[in-house]
Structures are given as structure tokens and as C-alpha cells.
Amino acid sequence: MKVMIDLCVVPMGVGLSVSKYVAACQKVFKDSGLDHRMHAYGTNVEGDWDEVFAAVKRCHETVHEMGAARINTSMRIGTRTDRDQSMDDKVESVKKLLSDV
Amino acid sequence: MKVMIDLCVVPMGVGLSVSKYVAACQKVFKDSGLDHRMHAYGTNVEGDWDEVFAAVKRCHETVHEMGAARINTSMRIGTRTDRDQSMDDKVESVKKLLSDV
């Protein structure tokens, strides 16, 4: 089963600046080999369900190892069986509609 | 690693009434043996990370098998290494503060 997720990992109890924890998660996704893209309030990741969730677990483990004792992540999870749709496909289908207006 | 999640599974392309899909997910959680509680806009589930996410995957598989070709789930994921805190603990700590006012 293929999945596309969007997640935002928020470490708690480590002060107000969390960019080094976000960077560590980006490295986890890079090392996983999964297609992923960071935006200003989270990261899109797509791939095989088990591989994607293994990477999410590794994010939590990594951020805990860095010293954050509590983590609160929010995530969207999308699966579909009717057809294969990449992150590019989703963005392009909306952009095409907008340019047609 | 223990985890507490709150998830809301939304099947798409099956009309406006989705309660039978929500009920099917409740049955998945019941069969998993994990501690879980439904509320009006999602379900809390807690337990071992791998067991919880295996149940989430089984939810998606089940809802697809029931005929929903597309699913959009939103989820919160909480982990902490400082102490063990159950769903009851979280609710009680807030209720205690409210009753003290």
C-alpha cells in the first residue's frame, strides 16, 4: 500500500527554537531514500506504507535522542486504491485548473 | 516506545454518511487489544508504537476493502520519555486543576 503523508514534528520542553530538530528529521527522510519535500509548516513524504512509517518512527527516536523528552506530531495520511498519484500530480492538477481560469 | 495517538479516518467517494467505516475502525482497535476511546471527532489509542501503527494500517486496509477508494486521515502522535502517562492521567491532571479553581 502506497501512502502520502504530511507531518509536523514538534519537540516540547526544549525552548522556542526547534529548527535543529526539524533538520534532524529532514536528514532521517533523506537517509530513508523516500521522496520528501519540506514546506514552511511540515513535510510531505510519499512511498510504501511500511517504509514511510519506519521513517516517522525514526524521527521520533532521533528527536528523543537529541534530548527532547516529549514530542507532539500532527500528520495527514492519504491512501488511494483507484490510481497512482504522486506529489507532483496533485500540485499539477490544481495548478492546471488555476491557469485555465 | 509507547505512543498515544488521536486519529480521524475519513473515507472519500462514498457519500456523506461515514459511520459504518468509523465503526469498522473501532472494531479494528477492539480486536487489536489496544486501549482506545472514541469521541465525537476521532479516537484516542495508546500502546506500543508498532502495535498502534499496525492497527492504523489495518484501519486503512479495512476501509479500502469496504469500497472506499480514497482515505484521508488526520492524526496527532505523542511520545514522551520522561514518564509514563496514560489517557486517564492526562484527563485527570486537567480536571484536578479545573476543580481547584
Place this chain on the structure above:
Amino acid sequence: MKVMIDLCVVPMGVGLSVSKYVAACQKVFKDSGLDHRMHAYGTNVEGDWDEVFAAVKRCHETVHEMGAARINTSMRIGTRTDRDQSMDDKVESVKKLLSDV
């Protein structure tokens, strides 16, 4: 327009225990007169769109006033025009299906 939300307000930079901030938000919802119910990982609130979002804004203002310099909230927002459905209706429709099994 009526709305049902589920929200989880997470103050950052205030340490690991956040129950006093959660309690303050419960008080905001109570004072608002809106129907609301806390669970272990968030709170359901329903009512008129403008009243509900005024209360959400008041939560953020209150938690900032208590000293949290950064807040990260996750929220689900549900609206429907086909019929009026309360929090009780949603839970009951699923429970009925589960008891019929």
C-alpha cells in the same frame, strides 16, 4: 454556518507539563457557553462558526498571556449543509452500528 471542531493546543517553551494551559483553554470554552468536551488528546467544540473561532482565538491569547511565547495547535474542522448533526448524534450513530454487530 455551524461547525464542529476538535483542537489540541500545545504551548512551546514552557517545559513538559502543559496541563495548566489546557485547563485555561477549558475555562475559555466554558465561559464561551459553547458545547465542548475534553478527551485525552484534545477537545471537541461545536456551535456557530464565528463564536467557535472567537473562542479558539481567545485560547491562544490566554495561553500567550500565561507566558507561553509560542503555541502550536492542531485542529479538525467539520461543516455540513445537508443536516444538523450534534456531537451526540455522531457518537450514537457509530455505537448503534457496533451494537448491531
Place this chain on the structure above:
Amino acid sequence: MKVMIDLCVVPMGVGLSVSKYVAACQKVFKDSGLDHRMHAYGTNVEGDWDEVFAAVKRCHETVHEMGAARINTSMRIGTRTDRDQSMDDKVESVKKLLSDV
């Protein structure tokens, strides 16, 4: 109070393809004059709290007017009082850390 949100608006009961509803929301944000950026699983929007939430409400109204009787949106909401941080600032601070590795 300035706010940054990330939202994903999901119309229900309108079939599997929802790109025209997503495009309509993009038009709402464009017309609002608010800084916004679409990604593959949602949209970042930043600006004054009241203006941002007026645009979110207009999204729901627009999607209902287009014929979707039920909408389920998931949203992250970030506010901070310690400093002003734009969407670009957030992305840059992480990218800088990644390039320093």
C-alpha cells in the same frame, strides 16, 4: 496577533477527484491578498489572525456553494509573541542547518 496556518480542505460526498475544490480555495487565498503557498498536501497561509480565519471561513462557504455538502478540514495553527518569523525564515533556518552538516 499574527498567525501561520497549514490547512487541507477535504470535501466529502463529491467523488474522488477534489482538485477543483482545492483550486477554488487557492483563489480565495489569492483574492484575500494573504501570503500563501500550496504544497502537495495542503497550503501554508500567514497574516493577521482575523484575516486568515476570514479566508478559511470563505473557503468552507465556497466549497459548500460548489455543491459539497460536507467538508472536513485539518489545520495547524502557529502563533508566537517572541519574534516575527515568516514562512521563508522558517524554511531558511532549517536549510542553513542542513547545509552546515
